[in-house]
Amino acid sequence: GAGVSQSPSNKVTEKGKDVELRCDPISGHTALYWYRQSLGQGLEFLIYFQGNSAPDKSGLPSDRFSAERTGGSVSTLTIQRTQQEDSAVYLCASSLVTLGGETQYFGPGTRLLVL
């Protein structure tokens, strides 16, 4: 596709429910990132996938959060037993990693509201 896409664009859920957020990266990009952004704040790193390497999960805030990347392309971020503090915008970015560095291309984000 032309850019990174994410779905759904908005998600309202009840506390305690599970949610799944999807990211379609730019075709051919080997690296994929998930970030969380609370209102008026910066980017909080969650997880990073690079090719076939083990993902860097160091940013996941709790074991309720998990992510997968199937076939080196589409990724899903799952939040189990959602809490109100999980309400935020979840951003996905992909990049083509080269020896010279990488530029991340961001999707529009999924706005999650936990009631």
Place this chain on the structure above:
Amino acid sequence: GESVGLHLPTLSVQEGDNSIINCAYSNSASDYFIWYKQESGKGPQFIIDIRSNMDKRQGQRVTVLLNKTVKHLSLQIAATQPGDSAVYFCAENNGVGGYQKVTFGIGTKLQVIP
């Protein structure tokens, strides 16, 4: 990349004036730097980049300056326009364990006063 969820500093600038947004980066081994612009309700978008072998790079109305001695990066916007109102993030890249690690700054909110 990692970023702490702090409240964003804000810069207010009169329309037509020049804006300077600053960023202190953390890793002296970082070799590639990027500025992103995030408009309300959208994801961050690439503005301009600079490699560590340069100290200045110019784009259209934007200039990035790099001072490796003090690990400081700045973004200058000439003749600031209302459409420049957004949050601006700097990002540093460095090779760790054979792959590039990206770290974002906390961001600065630019408000353009008409």
